[in-house]
Amino acid sequence: xxxxxxxxxxxxxxxxxxxxxxxxxxxxxxxxxxxxxxxxxxxxxxxxxxxxxxxxxxxxxxxxxxxxxxxxxxxxxxxxxxxxxxxxxxxxxxxxxxxxxxxxxxxxxxxxxxxxxxxxxxxxxxxxxxxxxxxxxxxxxxxxxxxxxxxxxxxxxxxxxxxxxxxxxxxxxxxxxxxxxxxxxxxxxxxxxxxxxxxxxxxxxxxxxxxxxxxxxxxxxxxxxxxxxxxxxxxxxxxxxxxxxxxxxxxxxxxxxxxxxxxxxxxxxxxxxxxxx
Amino acid sequence: xxxxxxxxxxxxxxxxxxxxxxxxxxxxxxxxxxxxxxxxxxxxxxxxxxxxxxxxxxxxxxxxxxxxxxxxxxxxxxxxxxxxxxxxxxxxxxxxxxxxxxxxxxxxxxxxxxxxxxxxxxxxxxxxxxxxxxxxxxxxxxxxxxxxxxxxxxxxxxxxxxxxxxxxxxxxxxxxxxxxxxxxxxxxxxxxxxxxxxxxxxxxxxxxxxxxxxxxxxxxxxxxxxxxxxxxxxxxxxxxxxxxxxxxxxxxxxxxxxxxxxxxxxxxxxxxxxxxxxxxxxxxxxxxxxxxxxxxxxxxxxxxxxxxxxxxxxxxxxxxxxxxxxxxxxxxxxxxxxxxxx
Numbered sequence: 001x002x003x004x005x006x007x008x009x010x011x012x013x014x015x016x017x018x019x020x021x022x023x024x025x026x027x028x029x030x031x032x033x034x035x036x037x038x039x040x041x042x043x044x045x046x047x048x049x050x051x052x053x054x055x056x057x058x059x060x061x062x063x064x065x066x067x068x069x070x071x072x073x074x075x076x077x078x079x080x081x082x083x084x085x086x087x088x089x090x091x092x093x094x095x096x097x098x099x100x101x102x103x104x105x106x107x108x109x110x111x112x113x114x115x116x117x118x119x120x121x122x123x124x125x126x127x128x129x130x131x132x133x134x135x136x137x138x139x140x141x142x143x144x145x146x147x148x149x150x151x152x153x154x155x156x157x158x159x160x161x162x163x164x165x166x167x168x169x170x171x172x173x174x175x176x177x178x179x180x181x182x183x184x185x186x187x188x189x190x191x192x193x194x195x196x197x198x199x200x201x202x203x204x205x206x207x208x209x210x211x212x213x214x215x216x217x218x219x220x221x222x223x224x225x226x227x228x229x230x231x232x233x234x235x236x237x238x239x240x241x242x243x244x245x246x247x248x249x250x251x252x253x254x255x256x257x258x259x260x261x262x263x264x265x266x267x268x269x270x271x272x273x274x275x276x277x
Numbered sequence: 278x279x280x281x282x283x284x285x286x287x288x289x290x291x292x293x294x295x296x297x298x299x300x301x302x303x304x305x306x307x308x309x310x311x312x313x314x315x316x317x318x319x320x321x322x323x324x325x326x327x328x329x330x331x332x333x334x335x336x337x338x339x340x341x342x343x344x345x346x347x348x349x350x351x352x353x354x355x356x357x358x359x360x361x362x363x364x365x366x367x368x369x370x371x372x373x374x375x376x377x378x379x380x381x382x383x384x385x386x387x388x389x390x391x392x393x394x395x396x397x398x399x400x401x402x403x404x405x406x407x408x409x410x411x412x413x414x415x416x417x418x419x420x421x422x423x424x425x426x427x428x429x430x431x432x433x434x435x436x437x438x439x440x441x442x443x444x445x446x447x448x449x450x451x452x453x454x455x456x457x458x459x460x461x462x463x464x465x466x467x468x469x470x471x472x473x474x475x476x477x478x479x480x481x482x483x484x485x486x487x488x489x490x491x492x493x494x495x496x497x498x499x500x501x502x503x504x505x506x507x508x509x510x511x512x513x514x515x516x517x518x519x520x521x522x523x524x525x526x527x528x529x530x531x532x533x534x535x536x537x538x539x540x541x542x543x544x545x546x547x548x549x550x551x552x553x554x555x556x557x558x559x560x561x562x563x564x565x566x567x568x569x570x571x572x573x574x575x576x577x578x579x580x581x582x583x584x585x586x587x588x589x590x591x592x593x594x595x596x597x598x599x600x601x602x603x604x605x606x607x608x609x610x611x612x613x614x615x616x617x618x619x
Contacts, residue, residue, distance in 0.1 A: 115295030249426035
């Protein structure tokens with residue numbers, strides 16, 4: 001029997017990682033995997049209950065919900081990854097500067113980070129959505145990123161403060177390495193692993209936040225195959241057609257749960273102190 | 278201790294001031310054609326005259342720094358600006374909805390603590406028992422299932438299907454409002470009904486409060502029960518627990534008195550996090566259950582481009598969140614002297 005890498009030997013982590021792989025595959029291959037198009041169907045087919053023809057039933061427009069749930073993986077994974085890319089790079093840059101450059105500038109950067117941490121994420125995002133007056137997925141991505149970099153900045157600052165005092169940093173400086181080189185080649189690689197762990201855990205939280213904003217009506221336009229939007233669109237028909245609301249929600253649940261389980265596994269792998277329990 | 282609190286309070290003032298500046302930038306610098314939108318919102322025909330009037334009324338053509346001054350003056354005066362939609366001071370509107378949100382949040386918090394602490398203790402005492410497994414499953418659902426979806430499922434099961442709940446939303450039924458009106462005492466409906474001895478009103482209020490409170494509590498149950506479990510596990514291995522057992526103390530007393538009291542300390546840190554969640558989660562919950570709270574008000578404000586209202590609510594949320602975090606730190610420093618002097 002092949003030996004799995006240690007974190008994957010925990011069955012929950014294994015399941016979580018499996019679901020993540022499946023999620024990325026579905027997002028990439030949705031047009032191949034989906035039996036119907038995301039918006040193909042007529043009003044004659046509306047509200048068909050789940051059955052062999054439509055596994056998850058059809059919605060108020062007669063569209064196949066199973067296909068739409070598969071297509072819905074795209075905006076979920078896509079917006080999640082973009083938010084993560086923006087906020088981890090911005091947060092890491094701020095954190096490196098705040099932690100490495102002592103004195104007034106570091107202090108100012110830290111205070112700015114604190115200010116953004118003072119907002120509950122969803123509420124700041126709502127204010128931004130109001131200000132840019134657009135109801136699209138891009139608006140949501142911008143709105144969420146504006147708050148989401150701050151925790152990464154906090155983490156990287158703490159790491160950098162500790163790493164700055166290490167001998168290898170002193171050694172690099174004493175042989176004449178410039179600050180930028182020290183930051184990028186010596187500090188960054190050593191400060192980055194908690195960011196990876198946090199990012200894995202956060203992807204689930206970002207998907208939840210995007211879904212909530214879409215549900216409220218600030219994200220994907222009505223009718224688009226987006227999980228949060230599908231629940232919102234189906235809400236008024238829930239009484240007689242429960243499947244319209246049930247399946248997109250299950251999709252969100254599985255995606256978020258998978259990132260949480262895998263994130264826990266990543267944390268255990270990177271942080272040996274937690275390995276006991 | 279006083280020095281610690283003073284230091285933290287100074288930081289808090291700076292941070293909240295910064296947060297208000299950020300909300301100003303978001304609400305005043307990014308938006309386009311604000312005067313035109315607000316003129317339309319007020320129901321006038323949008324003519325250049327009306328736009329000029331609105332522009333003058335809200336100082337929109339002044340330099341940004343002057344507008345910022347007006348903004349700070351409005352916040353300091355306690356009116357928080359005038360809503361272009363309702364025409365009232367934003368503070369008046371928010372104060373009207375705030376008690377309803379506080380009632381919902383308090384109910385959710387109480388429910389979460391009442392469920393999660395015993396569950397965490399039992400799960401720690403009997404590891405891998407069915408209670409432990411169930412709490413693990415519940416924690417995953419609480420963390421990963423979207424609140425709006427849980428809320429809708431609860432509505433489907435308890436309103437449409439079982440019929441245990443009288444309305445899919447709102448705070449009181451129409452029949453209660455007509456036959457047993459709840460007299461205003463504190464502004465919290467459940468409390469007012471209880472204080473005035475209004476039995477039918479109280480039952481109806483609780484009936485309406487149950488589902489939104491459960492939806493809002495679920496993520497907190499997840500957080501608190503796992504936290505209680507892990508700190509209980511740690512405490513149960515301590516020497517003083519062994520000593521208590523050795524001197525023949527009954528096991529329930531060891532668990533619920535000696536161990537739990539010490540295990541609950543780390544749970545205090547979750548207070549700040551919980552407040553953040555209650556602020557965020559109440560938006561979606563209130564929307565689903567037609568709960569007339571500030572979260573629902575804020576969504577309406579975003580939809581109608583009521584920037585003074587959006588700004589005020591966001592700033593208020595930042596203030597509440599920061600205060601909760603400060604309180605957490607103070608409680609923690611009080612409990613653990615090492616933090617005070619760090």
